[in-house]
Amino acid sequence: MATIDEARQNIKELEEEGSLRANLPPKANEKFYNPIEGAPREKLEQLRDKHLRHIVRWAYEKSKFYKKLWDGAGVNPYEIKGYDDLEKLPVWRKDQQRKDEAEFPPFGSRAVKELMPDVPRLYRSTGTSGNPTSYLWTADDFKVIGETLCREFWSGGCRPGGAFIDFFPKAKGQIVPDWMERVAENIGLFYYAEEIFGYLPDPEASARTQIELGKFYTPLCTMMTPEFLMTLGRQFEKMGEEAPYDVALPGGMPLTPKGARELLALFKKPKYFVNIMSSNDGVVLYGCQPASEHGREDLHESEDLYAIEVVKPGSSKRCSMGERGELVFTTFFNHAAPLIRFGMEDVFENSYSTEICECGRTNKRWSKLCPGRLKDIFKVKGKELLPWDVEVVVGDIPDATLVYQLILDSWDMDKLKLRMETLRKLPDLEYEKEVKTILETRLDVPIELELVAAGTIPTQAGGYKTVKVVDNRPK
Numbered sequence: 001m002a003t004i005d006e007a008r009q010n011i012k013e014l015e016e017e018g019s020l021r022a023n024l025p026p027k028a029n030e031k032f033y034n035p036i037e038g039a040p041r042e043k044l045e046q047l048r049d050k051h052l053r054h055i056v057r058w059a060y061e062k063s064k065f066y067k068k069l070w071d072g073a074g075v076n077p078y079e080i081k082g083y084d085d086l087e088k089l090p091v092w093r094k095d096q097q098r099k100d101e102a103e104f105p106p107f108g109s110r111a112v113k114e115l116m117p118d119v120p121r122l123y124r125s126t127g128t129s130g131n132p133t134s135y136l137w138t139a140d141d142f143k144v145i146g147e148t149l150c151r152e153f154w155s156g157g158c159r160p161g162g163a164f165i166d167f168f169p170k171a172k173g174q175i176v177p178d179w180m181e182r183v184a185e186n187i188g189l190f191y192y193a194e195e196i197f198g199y200l201p202d203p204e205a206s207a208r209t210q211i212e213l214g215k216f217y218t219p220l221c222t223m224m225t226p227e228f229l230m231t232l233g234r235q236f237e238k239m240g241e242e243a244p245y246d247v248a249l250p251g252g253m254p255l256t257p258k259g260a261r262e263l264l265a266l267f268k269k270p271k272y273f274v275n276i277m278s279s280n281d282g283v284v285l286y287g288c289q290p291a292s293e294h295g296r297e298d299l300h301e302s303e304d305l306y307a308i309e310v311v312k313p314g315s316s317k318r319c320s321m322g323e324r325g326e327l328v329f330t331t332f333f334n335h336a337a338p339l340i341r342f343g344m345e346d347v348f349e350n351s352y353s354t355e356i357c358e359c360g361r362t363n364k365r366w367s368k369l370c371p372g373r374l375k376d377i378f379k380v381k382g383k384e385l386l387p388w389d390v391e392v393v394v395g396d397i398p399d400a401t402l403v404y405q406l407i408l409d410s411w412d413m414d415k416l417k418l419r420m421e422t423l424r425k426l427p428d429l430e431y432e433k434e435v436k437t438i439l440e441t442r443l444d445v446p447i448e449l450e451l452v453a454a455g456t457i458p459t460q461a462g463g464y465k466t467v468k469v470v471d472n473r474p475k
């Protein structure tokens with residue numbers, strides 16, 4: 001059988017088994033995007049292990065990268081029977097991907113050569129932390145990415161008959177706009193790409209268009225970074241108009257509890273904001289209504305389509321329960337460039353539950369949102385912290401805008417240098433003292449604080465993301 005036909009056969013099986021929803025769009029009153037989200041545990045585990053065996057065999061037989069990696073590590077991929085065996089395979093990381101793509105241009109030896117004529121588009125990383133890397137998907141594989149995303153957007157409140165307004169820029173191989181088009185198509189949402197570049201030149205005119213669309217489409221939905229959603233919310237406030245959105249999902253960075261409260265104040269219509277965690281590789285962890293309403297951080301995992309593990313950084317061994325480690329990701333459906341035990345270099349806590357959730361979903365729930373990059377871990381007087389730890393505290397400071405910067409200048413600092421925006425009129429020595437005390441008490445490290453007026457800290461090109469960590473540490 002031709003390689004592409006084998007891949008297609010597998011995607012067809014996913015559809016027949018119910019992992020890939022076929023009859024679209026769903027009805028607005030359906031509980032989940034896909035009923036499989038509430039399937040009995042035994043069924044989910046059975047599908048998970050079956051799909052895992054398939055992709056491991058596929059990678060070994062079709063991708064030179066895995067053949068070399070696993071032979072070199074002396075492991076027998078045919079012995080991987082399920083999730084518990086997955087730990088036997090080595091974890092590999094981005095630097096290996098960059099090296100491989102440089103050695104075997106343009107896409108590296110991981111790419112399944114026979115499938116390249118069936119890869120319709122090139123997606124690339126932004127390259128903020130090194131050379132951009134590629135993401136390759138056949139059209140069929142991309143359908144499954146769409147499935148994982150739709151489960152999340154449905155959980156967040158998107159329903160047929162609504163509209164989705166997309167602010168993500170499409171430049172330089174960005175995958176997000178194509179995701180969103182797929183989500184809109186599957187769920188039955190009217191799609192409009194305003195992009196950040198359509199908004200910025202005339203925010204008021206853009207806001208008026210959004211309000212008009214909101215009169216015709218319910219629910220009106222969007223997803224963007226929490227920072228941008230705040231800016232957008234304040235724009236409507238400035239115009240004396242109610243923000244027209246029924247669904248506004250935070251993308252790129254999860255919401256702190258304070259962030260969620262602020263968004264709820266600016267956006268009156270949504271009853272909750274569901275957290276999400278996603279990457280260009282196709283991982284999508286998603287929150288649910290009861291978790292959001294009760295201030296829990298729970299994120300659901302589509303176990304029938306991918307696997308999450310938390311390993312000890314720099315190793316291939318899983319962490320014990322409750323331990324912080326590195327997030328490791330395996331997709332079961334990327335045939336063009338399989339991704340098996342890929343170390344994401346993100347920090348994650350190994351805390352999860354397989355008990356049925358209040359929302360009715362039976363898939364695994366990760367209970368501790370612990371976002372941050374391994375490289376962003378910094379030390380103050382021997383204590384390890386992440387920007388997220390600071391962000392949560394900043395969120396509780398009165399009149400803070402949630403825009404801040406950490407200035408790291410050594411590998412173990414005497415005090416933490418923090419530049420933070422506030423809505424207060426400066427200088428305000430009393431306030432400064434109060435802020436410093438809150439930070440030092442909660443983080444338990446000395447702080448060197450610089451308060452600046454709201455809007456002072458510059459955003460990156462595109463204007464929807466701040467550089468939160470200024471890393472001047474010696475290499």
Ligand SMILES: [Zn+2]
Nearest residue numbers: 288357359361
């Ligand atoms: Zn739930």
